[in-house]
Amino acid sequence: MRFSKMHGAGNDFVVLDLRDGRAPPSPALCRALADRRRGVGCDQILTIERGDDAAVVARYGIFNADGSRAGQCGNGARCVAAWLRRDAAGAGRPLPDRFEVDSPAGRHLVQFTADGRVRLDMGRPDFAPARIPLAGLDAADEYRLATSAGEVRFGAVSMGNPHAVLRVDRVDDAPVDAVGPALQRDPAFPDSVNVGFVEVVDRARLRLRVYERGVGETLACGSGACAAAVVAMRRGWVDRAVDVALPGGVLHIEWPSDDAGVAMSGPATFVFEGDWIDEPT
Incomplete structure (x- = not known):
């Protein structure tokens, strides 16, 4: 299983491409990937998935280090956007500087700024x-x-x-x-x-x-x-x-x-690529 290691301002992720229809990682696999001594090491696992709407480039899932699902991750969203942009460029289908992605919390507009940062529409805060x-x-x-x-x-x-x-x-x-x-x-x-x-x-x-x-x-x-x-x-x-x-x-x-809505701007950094070959026991 191919993965990318990324971080946004030090909040680090393992990114998995599941657009081929593979199932999301099990809680045991998430814990194994996130382990900083025996695994890759990360705060969260991000899954890139096919979008349900042609208006979005993709959707993504978020899994915490303990295997539980998360509803939102702003640093992760920026990393997903950067991963999608690099992947599209490598396939000869470059993405524009602005596009939309779907998350567990809804749809987000992302924009790549001139200084190399990623600006993300985080939606309206809810105080109820x-x-x-x-x-x-x-x-x-x-x-x-x-x-x-x-x-x-x-x-x-x-x-x-x-x-x-x-x-x-x-x-x-x-x-x-x-x-x-x-x-x-x-x-x-x-x-x-x-x-x-x-x-x-x-x-x-x-x-x-x-x-x-x-x-x-x-x-x-x-x-x-x-x-x-x-x-x-x-x-x-x-x-x-x-x-x-x-x-x-x-x-x-x-x-x-x-x-x-709230807008957040920050970095999205690639760290390394790898292949995960062990199944968690």
């Missing part, structure tokens, strides 16, 4: 508790929960997957390993949650760490950067266009107004 989903709490800009790690104050939003965003004074000192798992197992998040810890540097810059569901802390999280940015924008902490600095790199997030 039932859509996140967030159970047992009424809609609010700030929620409070008594968790196993103490009381936690956070904003919550869906970017096609659930996010909790906590403001901290210094992201370097954030209790990521304690609060992240505590929120993920709290009954208030019936589908678990991605937990972001955000530091407001100034009106145009955030620093962020994200504890992802099914993965743990990652070097970058595209949907997490969008979630942190829109929560901060909605609270009036920052302007409507910000750079979000994660441990693995910087993503640029724009949300022109509350009724607009």
Whole structure:
């Protein structure tokens, strides 16, 4: 099985081409591929699949390192777009600078910019508790929960997957390993949650760490950067266009107004190609 290893700002992926009709990877295969000592090593596995609509170049699936399915991955979407563009060029069918792909969370417009980055339409954020989903709490800009790690104050939003965003004074000192798992197992998040810890540097810059569901802390999280940015924008902490600095790199997030979609720009990098020959036991 041929694969590509890629990353977007340090958030790394194994990309599998399943357009020939092969079945998606089993949870055991996902765990084997993602293993950083015995496998390829990655945060998520991305599957390239045939689209159901002629308007899209392809669709893609997202699998976490533990084998569970994910609904959204902004860094992964950029890598999928770059993979499709390279594959099309190699086959003599170059793609335009703008095209659409389908994801588990819906359709996305991707655009390749002059500086080599990929701009992605992430869709509208959804703050309704039932859509996140967030159970047992009424809609609010700030929620409070008594968790196993103490009381936690956070904003919550869906970017096609659930996010909790906590403001901290210094992201370097954030209790990521304690609060992240505590929120993920709290009954208030019936589908678990991605937990972001955000530091407001100034009106145009955030620093962020994200504890992802099914993965743990990652070097970058595209949907997490969008979630942190829109929560901060909605609270009036920052302007409507910000750079979000994660441990693995910087993503640029724009949300022109509350009724607009979110745009994310960032890198998509090829690391190496390989063949996987072992079946998981």
